[in-house]
Amino acid sequence: MKRERTSRTKRSRTSRIPAGVPTLSKKDFESDQDTRWCPGCGDYSILAQTQRIMPELGIPRENIVFISGIGCSSRFPYYMNTYGFHTIHGRAPTIASGVKMANPNLSVWVITGDGDALSIGGNHFIHMMRRNFDLNVLLFNNRIYGLTKGQYSPTSEQGKQTYSTPLGSLETPFNPISLALASGATFVARSLDRDPDHLRTVIKSAFEHKGTSFIEIYQNCNIYNDGTFFQYTEKETKADNTVFLEHSEPLVFGAERNKGIRLNGFQPEVVETTNGDYTTDDLIVHDQYTEDTTLANFLAGMSDTPDMPHPIGIFRSVRHPCYEDAMTNQIHGAKERVGDGDLEALLNAGETWTVS
Amino acid sequence: MRKPVEQIEEATILFAGDSGDGSQTIGTQMTETSALIGNDVATLPDYPAEIRAPAGSLAGVSGFQLHFSSEQIHTPGDLCDVLVAMNPAALKVHLHKLKPNGILIVNVDNFARRSLRLAGYEDNPLEDGTVAKYQVFSVELTRLTRKALENTDLTTREIDRCKNFFALGMILWLYNRSMEYTMKWVKTKFATKPQYIEANILALRAGNIYCEATEQFAVSYDVKPAAFEPGTYRNIEGNMATVLGLIAASHQSGLPLVYGSYPITPASDILHGLAQYRNFGVITMQMEDEIAAVGVAIGAAFSGSLGVTGSSGPGLALKSEAINLAMIAELPLVVCNIQRAGPSTGMPTKTEQSDLLQMFYGRNGESPIPIVAPSRPFDCFETVYEACRIAVKYRTPVIFLSDLYIGMGAEPWRIPKLSELPEIKADFAGREYAHGNGFEPYQRDPETLARPWAKPGTPELEHRIGGLEKSDITGHVSYDAENHEKMVEIRAEKVARIANEIPPTEVFGAQEGDVLLLGWGGTYGAVRTAVEHCVEDGLSIAHVHLRHLNPFPNDLADILNRFKKVLIPELNRGQLLKLVRSTYLIDAIGFNKVQGQPFHVYELESKIDEILKELGHF
Numbered sequence: 001m002k003r004e005r006t007s008r009t010k011r012s013r014t015s016r017i018p019a020g021v022p023t024l025s026k027k028d029f030e031s032d033q034d035t036r037w038c039p040g041c042g043d044y045s046i047l048a049q050t051q052r053i054m055p056e057l058g059i060p061r062e063n064i065v066f067i068s069g070i071g072c073s074s075r076f077p078y079y080m081n082t083y084g085f086h087t088i089h090g091r092a093p094t095i096a097s098g099v100k101m102a103n104p105n106l107s108v109w110v111i112t113g114d115g116d117a118l119s120i121g122g123n124h125f126i127h128m129m130r131r132n133f134d135l136n137v138l139l140f141n142n143r144i145y146g147l148t149k150g151q152y153s154p155t156s157e158q159g160k161q162t163y164s165t166p167l168g169s170l171e172t173p174f175n176p177i178s179l180a181l182a183s184g185a186t187f188v189a190r191s192l193d194r195d196p197d198h199l200r201t202v203i204k205s206a207f208e209h210k211g212t213s214f215i216e217i218y219q220n221c222n223i224y225n226d227g228t229f230f231q232y233t234e235k236e237t238k239a240d241n242t243v244f245l246e247h248s249e250p251l252v253f254g255a256e257r258n259k260g261i262r263l264n265g266f267q268p269e270v271v272e273t274t275n276g277d278y279t280t281d282d283l284i285v286h287d288q289y290t291e292d293t294t295l296a297n298f299l300a301g302m303s304d305t306p307d308m309p310h311p312i313g314i315f316r317s318v319r320h321p322c323y324e325d326a327m328t329n330q331i332h333g334a335k336e337r338v339g340d341g342d343l344e345a346l347l348n349a350g351e352t353w354t355v356s
Numbered sequence: 357m358r359k360p361v362e363q364i365e366e367a368t369i370l371f372a373g374d375s376g377d378g379s380q381t382i383g384t385q386m387t388e389t390s391a392l393i394g395n396d397v398a399t400l401p402d403y404p405a406e407i408r409a410p411a412g413s414l415a416g417v418s419g420f421q422l423h424f425s426s427e428q429i430h431t432p433g434d435l436c437d438v439l440v441a442m443n444p445a446a447l448k449v450h451l452h453k454l455k456p457n458g459i460l461i462v463n464v465d466n467f468a469r470r471s472l473r474l475a476g477y478e479d480n481p482l483e484d485g486t487v488a489k490y491q492v493f494s495v496e497l498t499r500l501t502r503k504a505l506e507n508t509d510l511t512t513r514e515i516d517r518c519k520n521f522f523a524l525g526m527i528l529w530l531y532n533r534s535m536e537y538t539m540k541w542v543k544t545k546f547a548t549k550p551q552y553i554e555a556n557i558l559a560l561r562a563g564n565i566y567c568e569a570t571e572q573f574a575v576s577y578d579v580k581p582a583a584f585e586p587g588t589y590r591n592i593e594g595n596m597a598t599v600l601g602l603i604a605a606s607h608q609s610g611l612p613l614v615y616g617s618y619p620i621t622p623a624s625d626i627l628h629g630l631a632q633y634r635n636f637g638v639i640t641m642q643m644e645d646e647i648a649a650v651g652v653a654i655g656a657a658f659s660g661s662l663g664v665t666g667s668s669g670p671g672l673a674l675k676s677e678a679i680n681l682a683m684i685a686e687l688p689l690v691v692c693n694i695q696r697a698g699p700s701t702g703m704p705t706k707t708e709q710s711d712l713l714q715m716f717y718g719r720n721g722e723s724p725i726p727i728v729a730p731s732r733p734f735d736c737f738e739t740v741y742e743a744c745r746i747a748v749k750y751r752t753p754v755i756f757l758s759d760l761y762i763g764m765g766a767e768p769w770r771i772p773k774l775s776e777l778p779e780i781k782a783d784f785a786g787r788e789y790a791h792g793n794g795f796e797p798y799q800r801d802p803e804t805l806a807r808p809w810a811k812p813g814t815p816e817l818e819h820r821i822g823g824l825e826k827s828d829i830t831g832h833v834s835y836d837a838e839n840h841e842k843m844v845e846i847r848a849e850k851v852a853r854i855a856n857e858i859p860p861t862e863v864f865g866a867q868e869g870d871v872l873l874l875g876w877g878g879t880y881g882a883v884r885t886a887v888e889h890c891v892e893d894g895l896s897i898a899h900v901h902l903r904h905l906n907p908f909p910n911d912l913a914d915i916l917n918r919f920k921k922v923l924i925p926e927l928n929r930g931q932l933l934k935l936v937r938s939t940y941l942i943d944a945i946g947f948n949k950v951q952g953q954p955f956h957v958y959e960l961e962s963k964i965d966e967i968l969k970e971l972g973h974f
Contacts (some may be wrong), residue, residue, distance in 0.1 A: 022497070028823060031820070056959065062815045070823075078820050078833060083812035085658055086822025087651075088681050094616075094648040098655020098663065099812065101639060102614055106659070106812050124651070129646040327639055334634035339919075341636030343607045347600060347771050351537070353392055355584040 021100055024055040026196075031081040031207045037072060042193035042219035046140060054082075057207050059107055066109045067096040069116040072147045072221075073140035076111040090121025093128035093137075100133045104324040107207070110137040114155040115145050118174050122154075129183035131323040132211045138174060138203070139214065140193075142221040143228050150224035162224075165347045175281040177300040179203060187213035193220060194233040198244075198312065199210075207316060211322055221352065232310050236268055244312030245299065250283035253309050258293050261302070261309075270309070288314045359568070361532060364577050366425035368433030369527060372450045373463075374411055374440025375404055375418040378520035383420025384766075386525055389537045390767050391591040394581025395424040398881060399766045399956070400432035405621070405705045412474040414464075417449045426580040430732070430881030432765065438530070440523050440809040442497070444475035451487070460490040461526065463519070495570055505561035508555050516557040520586045525563025532578045535560055549667040559673035563665055587770040594733035594762040595622070597769065598666075598692060601737040603636050605744035606662050609780035614656035614872060616649035616665045621704040622760040625696040626666045646674035650691070658821075659689040660784060660811030661746060662971060666692035668760075669711045673718070679753050680719040681846070686798075686807050687819045688747035692740065695759040695877075697952040706952025707761035707951055709877050710928035715755045716906060716935065724842045726750070727906040729757040731880035734769035736762065739903055745780045746854055751806045758906065759815065759927075761878040761954050765894035784809050790816035797821060797831040805850035855907040861900055861915060868918035869896030872965055874944070876902045877924055881957055886960035895973075897964060905932070908939065916940055921967050923947055925960055
């Protein structure tokens with residue numbers, strides 16, 4: 001498989017705005033609907049960053065489609081002044097796949113949450129990943145069911161006490177990054193609602209990746225699960241609890257930039273790089289373009305390991321054939337082989353007889 | 357000396373054997389041959405759900421019934437003139453379908469003690485009087501096939517697989533049919549395996565010569581061509597007619613076809629059929645489940661394609677939430693339900709009409725959806741085409757309610773000219789729909805009440821749709837009480853208005869009088885045949901067969917009121933009956949059968965007699 005450099009990837013299908021057409025601004029992507037999320041919800045930031053980045057994508061507004069399922073996050077399409085379809089619980093991937101298949105020129109975005117994508121829509125999620133349509137998937141992970149007023153979700157930590165689990169939830173949570181990787185996802189990333197610059201950069205990279213691009217976004221539900229990701233998002237704790245992934249760069253983190261991740265056997269180990277024992281040369285160097293998924297899986301697993309910083313950024317970005325292109329090729333191939341379909345001939349195919 | 361040939365009007369043959377015995381193959385060959393010489397034909401494949409049930413067991417019996425005639429026929433026949441039983445299990449399962457004095461051909465080589473025991477026979481039925489009232493021809497099919505193929509390089513196992521062609525050779529002789537069509541078919545089928553071409557043709561010829569040479573068969577029969585309306589004909593199965601109807605609708609409308617499906621009996625053949633036609637631009641997507649299958653079709657419809665999904669009852673249950681989404685979003689969508697016997701998994705390889713109420717009502721909220729049902733295998737073409745036309749014109753999901761009996765049955769089809777196909781106009785909204793207030797996705801066509809189909813990619817028509825209730829005209833999310841009621845009424849009225857386009861209902865037989873048989877779907881053949889018999893007898897009986905089940909035709913009320921009794925025969929517990937009784941407030945009578953099998957003509961005839969007696973006739 002060919003490696004890709006996201007910054008240089010040319011998108012052949014999604015038509016670009018021709019020269020001379022006035023450029024759009026964030027305002028052009030705001031719909032006339034009142035945004036109805038709880039005040040302080042992390043969704044506002046994700047919406048704002050998406051609206052801000054859209055003009056930079058260089059595609060006409062009419063070619064953009066947002067598709068969502070059900071949940072707080074799934075209200076998103078109503079607030080985007082693009083084409084949008086607020087569908088049914090868990091099924092956005094299927095409808096988005098149909099939209100993209102029928103018109104590969106469209107830029108299609110799936111907006112989903114942890115319950116929508118990983119619980120009721122879990123089956124569609126994994127199959128969407130392996131089909132590799134050129135779609136962008138933003139999963140707002142707040143580790144809770146917000147719209148239904150606070151039940152545990154498939155990403156809630158085990159033992160979570162909620163209205164439906166007063167004695168604590170019994171289930172092991174999903175790791176969305178691991179699940180996406182296991183399903184064959186070609187672009188897998190994580191970002192934060194409270195880090196607008198990073199979020200915009202990752203959204204743009206997702207757009208530029210040809211294939212299904214998956215972004216898990218740590219998102220705060222300030223009503224039912226306030227602060228669930230604060231140690232990764234807040235200024236006081238963020239630097240020591242996250243490691244930002246940069247291609248070709250060693251895994252360095254910490255407020256003092258003096259900590260790093262080293263491979264100890266098959267385990268990640270946090271080491272100090274300034275006390276003389278280790279240097280940055282001893283650290284794992286990130287490679288998001290490698291075809292082999294070992295490193296990406298290793299990094300994904302860090303967020304399941306106690307006391308490890310959570311990796312933020314692009315875990316994996318590789319170029320594989322897209323479903324819609326393969327289908328289009330089959331159609332062209334068939335037309336070349338046997339000619340354009342002739343309906344009259346098709347109806348009259350096989351053994352026929354004439355009665356006069 | 358050539359043996360005498362007797363002219364007969366019609367015949368019914370049932371081929372039966374183990375599911376690996378090739379009964380479906382030789383049944384199809386005899387059907388195609390008969391159709392090609394101009395007979396009217398009707399078939400009923402009847403096979404087990406297991407791909408290979410234990411050899412010789414009752415569960416593993418696969419049958420194929422063929423009715424061919426020099427007259428117009430509508431059913432695969434009630435009882436058979438000929439039963440070909442390849443083993444004791446086939447005899448046990450099907451003997452009751454053979455007419456008294458009918459021809460019974462058995463492969464006597466398979467009647468050893470073990471096979472008899474597997475079929476549950478204590479004694480050999482060929483010797484204990486079980487078959488006394490039939491003309492029995494005990495043929496050493498296995499031994500004779502082995503003998504005929506002894507000079508080939510095939511293994512015994514391979515040779516034994518050719519014995520169905522020996523049996524076919526016999527039947528072709530018995531009905532004075534040429535072997536030419538089958539020989540041509542064998543050559544195409546085994547083009548890459550020439551050794552099988554030779555072997556099957558040898559077996560076919562051997563069976564044919566066996567009948568001519570031995571003294572077992574004294575006469576053969578001839579069934580002359582039937583009178584058909586002028587035109588070009590082909591033989592077609594219902595599911596294949598559905599495939600062609602969908603491709604025709606795509607072609608005539610200019611809308612690319614996107615078919616989402618998940619494998620399920622008996623609908624999979626539509627997926628297989630469509631998958632062959634990529635050169636027509638047909639996109640088939642085998643999805644991870646039934647919900648995804650309808651999901652891609654809805655997405656494709658939103659994007660401006662002809663979105664179609666297909667399944668059977670259990671799949672429809674899973675799809676119902678998504679179909680409801682297409683309903684409230686007012687997107688065109690065609691949903692094919694090839695019904696099978698339910699409930700739950702039910703009997704996947706048996707026919708039934710028990711999903712009608714599910715299709716009418718099986719969704720949350722007020723959810724009116726048009727329903728059309730084909731009546732015969734070839735009628736699947738026109739009916740699914742009509743489903744596409746309605747879906748596109750009215751921007752609504754439409755249910756095409758077929759069933760296993762017609763989906764897998766076959767009969768001759770007069771191939772339509774393209775100029776005979778109704779227009780399907782895609783009619784997408786363009787820039788001109790945008791005005792001062794921006795685009796209003798829920799403004800409507802005053803005649804059809806359809807909302808604009810504004811596909812993504814159209815400048816200035818950016819809009820949002822979804823499953824939440826929308827405000828009239830603007831399409832904004834709305835919880836307004838009055839608006840909700842209004843939208844519910846608009847959606848109902850939109851579907852009701854389709855009735856204005858339904859052509860006048862054909863009443864066959866008496867135009868008014870004693871009894872009207874009101875049918876729908878795959879019961880057409882049996883009902884029409886029974887009514888034809890009654891009409892020939894001078895009785896005041898009529899037949900109406902509904903294609904449009906929702907909405908009903910506007911003239912139906914008047915027709916129902918012209919008869920003293922309305923009899924509704926259905927392969928369910930009375931579902932159309934409930935709808936007709938509640939819609940028209942008439943005391944219609946049901947005649948119901950829920951056995952996974954179609955009606956026999958005689959069953960309907962005796963029910964008609966019973967009603968006539970109650971009315972004081974006879």
